[in-house]
Amino acid sequence: MLTVRGLKRLHLSVSFDLPDGECVALQGPSGVGKTLLLRSIADLDPNEGTVKLDGMLREAMPAPAWRRRVTYLAAEPGWWSDTVQDHFAAWEDALPLVARLGLPDDCGAWSIQRLSTGERLRLGLARALMLRSRVLLLDEPTSALDPAAAAAVEGVIAERISDGTSVLWTTHDGAQARRVGARIFVMRADGGIEENRP
Ligand SMILES: Nc1ncnc2c1ncn2[C@@H]1O[C@H](COP(=O)(O)OP(=O)(O)OP(=O)(O)O)[C@@H](O)[C@H]1O
Numbered sequence: 001m002l003t004v005r006g007l008k009r010l011h012l013s014v015s016f017d018l019p020d021g022e023c024v025a026l027q028g029p030s031g032v033g034k035t036l037l038l039r040s041i042a043d044l045d046p047n048e049g050t051v052k053l054d055g056m057l058r059e060a061m062p063a064p065a066w067r068r069r070v071t072y073l074a075a076e077p078g079w080w081s082d083t084v085q086d087h088f089a090a091w092e093d094a095l096p097l098v099a100r101l102g103l104p105d106d107c108g109a110w111s112i113q114r115l116s117t118g119e120r121l122r123l124g125l126a127r128a129l130m131l132r133s134r135v136l137l138l139d140e141p142t143s144a145l146d147p148a149a150a151a152a153v154e155g156v157i158a159e160r161i162s163d164g165t166s167v168l169w170t171t172h173d174g175a176q177a178r179r180v181g182a183r184i185f186v187m188r189a190d191g192g193i194e195e196n197r198p
Contacts, residue, residue, distance in 0.1 A: 001055075002017070003053075007051060018166045020134075021164045021166065022161070024169070026170045026171075027170070028187030042066075053134060068133060071128050071131055079120075084107055084108050088108075094127075097126050101123075102148070103126075107119070121142075125153060135167070140172070142154070142173075143171075157180070
């Protein structure tokens with residue numbers, strides 16, 4: 001269970017619980033603060049409040065260890081080396097997942113520069129999924145994808161949720177929010193969130 005109490009970052013002030021094996025869709029107008037919230041939970045930006053995983057404070061462990069458990073996937077994942085496979089600890093192990101996301105086996109040798117926006121998104125997702133995190137904070141993970149690729153992503157994430165992973169998933173697509181979210185949070189302009197049932 002991820003517990004967020006009194007998280008404050010700029011105008012945000014948010015409290016909620018995210019149980020194991022639950023997906024919450026996060027909606028709200030562009031610029032309202034959804035990315036700020038996800039980055040704050042992952043402790044990527046300075047913020048105040050109490051954030052715990054299974055009762056353990058995030059301050060009780062080094063930040064990289066927290067982020068391996070509570071993993072943020074940016075809308076535009078970052079890259080730091082030349083080829084795709086350089087970004088994976090065990091590329092061979094990632095191949096089945098990469099194939100399910102609709103990418104060919106030989107994409108490990110591809111240069112990062114040649115990747116399309118959708119390929120970057122799916123490979124960034126594969127990289128994050130290989131961490132086997134307890135909580136995934138997904139920032140518009142299908143925004144640049146065609147319907148088939150988006151469906152593949154939804155299918156892979158749904159399996160992880162069945163296995164007990166918790167997910168906070170931002171999307172501007174109301175139909176997707178209702179499909180993937182057991183609950184829907186809507187962020188208001190004042191930086192709070194309210195819950196809508198899908
Ligand atoms: N480091 C920062 N300092 C000050 N303001 C910031 C900072 N980072 C983001 N903002 C502002 O906070 C607001 C919320 O940004 P955020 O990226 O969280 O929006 P969002 O809800 O994810 O939007 P979108 O749906 O367009 O992705 C924006 O007005 C943004 O300019």
